[in-house]
Amino acid sequence: MLWRALLFLVVLVVVYGEVKTTEINFHGEPIVRISSKKFDRLSIIKMLSQCYEKMFPAANGHAPMHLGSGGWVVNDERSCIQDTEVSYYVKSIALNSKEYEASECRINLNQRYKAIVSPSLNIHEYIHMKDDSVLAHVESTLIEKFATMPKLSEFKWYQLSDLNYKLQCLIDYQDIGQVKLKEDIVEVELERVFDIPHSCGFNRYQKNDQSSIRFTDTQTVQIPINGTFYCRNGRSSTCNRSKADFLYPHYKLFED
Numbered sequence: 001m002l003w004r005a006l007l008f009l010v011v012l013v014v015v016y017g018e019v020k021t022t023e024i025n026f027h028g029e030p031i032v033r034i035s036s037k038k039f040d041r042l043s044i045i046k047m048l049s050q051c052y053e054k055m056f057p058a059a060n061g062h063a064p065m066h067l068g069s070g071g072w073v074v075n076d077e078r079s080c081i082q083d084t085e086v087s088y089y090v091k092s093i094a095l096n097s098k099e100y101e102a103s104e105c106r107i108n109l110n111q112r113y114k115a116i117v118s119p120s121l122n123i124h125e126y127i128h129m130k131d132d133s134v135l136a137h138v139e140s141t142l143i144e145k146f147a148t149m150p151k152l153s154e155f156k157w158y159q160l161s162d163l164n165y166k167l168q169c170l171i172d173y174q175d176i177g178q179v180k181l182k183e184d185i186v187e188v189e190l191e192r193v194f195d196i197p198h199s200c201g202f203n204r205y206q207k208n209d210q211s212s213i214r215f216t217d218t219q220t221v222q223i224p225i226n227g228t229f230y231c232r233n234g235r236s237s238t239c240n241r242s243k244a245d246f247l248y249p250h251y252k253l254f255e256d
Helices: 041-055 077-083 123-127 134-146
Strands: 009-014 019-026 032-034 086-099 114-116 169-171 176-197 212-233 249-255
Touching: 009 134, 032 041, 032 169, 041 077, 041 134, 041 176, 041 212, 077 176, 086 212, 114 176, 123 176, 134 176, 134 212, 169 212
Parallel strands: 009 086
Antiparallel strands: 009 019, 032 086, 086 176, 114 169, 114 249, 176 212
């Protein structure tokens, strides 16, 4: 598409309290291409299934897609998987922040003591655990690409090894509280372009005279730069009295 060839991405970079902009041009080239040459059969099937669900919602009455599992059978499964290609294009990049729950939501029911809540052990590793090999590859490719670009090359990614896991948040009587993890992130909006051969059988529901069907959607990748634990007392979107835990508390004596 012509707009891709002209695409300039504005990146917000905070340097010493100032907001500066820099232009990046990807020249319309995909940041990464996904195919069976690099990824296993199950990874391609998973992406095709996601695409199928978006193209043909269940409300339309189409059967679910089940390649080779006795459900809806494709015309030629091997050709379908081998000839499917998904291209990722960068649409926008922005510096942002994101918060995660880093502990249980706790309520203090003891009048004499303050309840203590601390970060769950290795919570940052759990949050950033990658169980999707395609998404992990896309992220690592973005990081490699950023290393060659002005401003973005200055960032050091995943600086989370020095998080203060000894943090203790104190909760007053009848109050609720939780530890939060706030991260500075680079948020990348990607356009995914699926080129799906007719051997996958999608043309049963979408007539197409071309050799393949093309479908486009968007996906956002959030890459952390650094993070900080902090105490969040009181009600929040992830912590309220109805879900607060009161079992097996740790306490600290109220000071006179």
